[in-house]
Amino acid sequence: MKAIQFKSFGSPDVLEHVDLPQPQADADNAVVRVMAASVNPSDVKNVSGHFEHTELPRTPGRDFSGVVVGGPQEWLGAEVWGTGGDIGFTRDGTHAEFIKVPLAALSRKPSTLSHAEASAIGVNFVVAWLGTMEYAHLQAGETIAVIGAGGGVGGAVVQIAKARGARVIAVDRHPLSAESPAGKLVDHYVPFDDNATQAVRALTDGAGVDVVYDSVGGVAFETALSLVKRRGRVLEISGTGKRRVEFDLIDFYHNETQLLGVDSAKLGVAESAPLMSALVEGFESGKLQAPAIAQTFTLERAREAYEAVAAGTRGRVVITMQ
Template sequence: MKAIQFKSFGKPDVLEFVDLPTPVPAAGHVLVQVKAASVNPSDVKNVSGHFEHTVAPRVPGRDFSGVVVAGPDEWGGAEVWGTGGDIGFTRDGTHAEFIEIPLAALARKPATLSHAEAASIGVNFVVAWLGTVDYGRVTKGETIAVIGISGGVGGAVAQIAKARGARVIGVAREEPLAGSPAARLIDAFVPLDEHTAARVRELTDGAGADVVYDAVGGVAFETALSLAKRRGRVVEISATGKRRVEFDLIDFYHNETQLFGADSAKLGVADSAPMMQAIAEGFDAGHFEAPVIAARFPLERARDAYEAVAAGTRGRVVIEMA
């Protein structure tokens, strides 16, 4: 099979377009023919050596959409999708023509999405679901402030929160991409600056947000805490620009703030499957929309795809197999 592989860590130019043996699925596993796979910022970081547990040589890639070509009869020919914090890291990933995954990792692709659209969902929607539903416990009538609304995760959070009946305040340096689901769904947009907290308080009658989903973290962490109402929930998934943070502990405990960390990389491809199935049901019911695909590349041009993501392309970048 054709695949992208890196034997050493570095910039996207370490990626090689190679021929590798097509996997033969072990007992309890299946073989999926990958039709499309997205490139996430974490894939770029993986190739650069950011993750200590990754061992080269490795085929990178977390998200995929494809067709089962070897496995139990009931799954034969099924269109499936998935993501995982193991594939592309501790086991070969999705930037190849085929991938072997556990039977327990199978989740049917939404019928409403093309393979390219389905491949653009995984990481962003899983970490959004983890923080919005499992930890944030967003419910109908609540207000959620989403820091990083213009990014892929922020847009997914907005969709999930709106489907659950919440009011969404988007916070970012720049407004969401025109035409994106986030641009249409947010109830208000607040610039991320020194006036963010005051503006969110104005929009919530002085109370603050029930839930704050901070997809930026680091430099935005103190702002995130300041947006939460009494006994509000704050979810952190990143540490942009600043790994160590400081905050007023007295203000924190007086406000009885609940603070959560959410890390989708801890979820293997089999662990993520139940969430992917729930997300698929949301797409098929018309509750969710696929994000904007900014660029598509064939597998042999995977380096270009990685460079586009590294440069900060707005919208999703997808690799489509021949």
């Protein structure tokens, strides 16, 4: 089969378009013909050597959508989707014509999404769901502030929160596009600047929000803490621009703030499958919408796909196998 592989860390130039043996199904694993696979910023970081646990040589790629071609009879021909923090790192990933995954990783993709659209859901929506629903237990009627709402994860949080029945305040350096799925849903927009705390407090009668989902972290961390009400929940997934942070510990414990770290990379492809399955109803009912696909590339042009993501292309970048 054709696949992308890297044998050393570096820029997208280290990616090679190679022939590899096609994986075979066994008692515990199925084989999926990959129809489309997106490229995430974490895939680019993986190739560059950002993750110490990556084992070389490796086929990268976390997200996929495809068709089961090997495995239990009841799964043959099924259209599935998935993601995982192990595939592309400690086991070969999705930027290949076929991928071998545990049977527990199989999750039927929404019938309303094309393979390209389905391949662009995984990482962003899984970490969004994990934080919003599994950790913060966001409830209908609560208010959530999403820092970095214009990004991939932030946009997914906005959609999940609105589907849950929450009020959403988008906090971002720039207004969200009115044409984007998230931009159509936010209740309020607040610029991410020195006045963000005051603006959010004004929208909540001075109390603050129930939940803050901070998809930026680092430089946004202190702002995130300042937005939450007493006994509110703050979710952190990143450390942009600043790994170590300082904050007023007395204010923190007086407010009884709950601070939660969220890391979807800890979930392997099998552990991510239940979260992917939990998202299906939202996409099939129309409560959730696939993000815009900015560019598509063939597998032979994977380097260009990685370069586009590294350059900060807005919208999703997808590799198609057809």
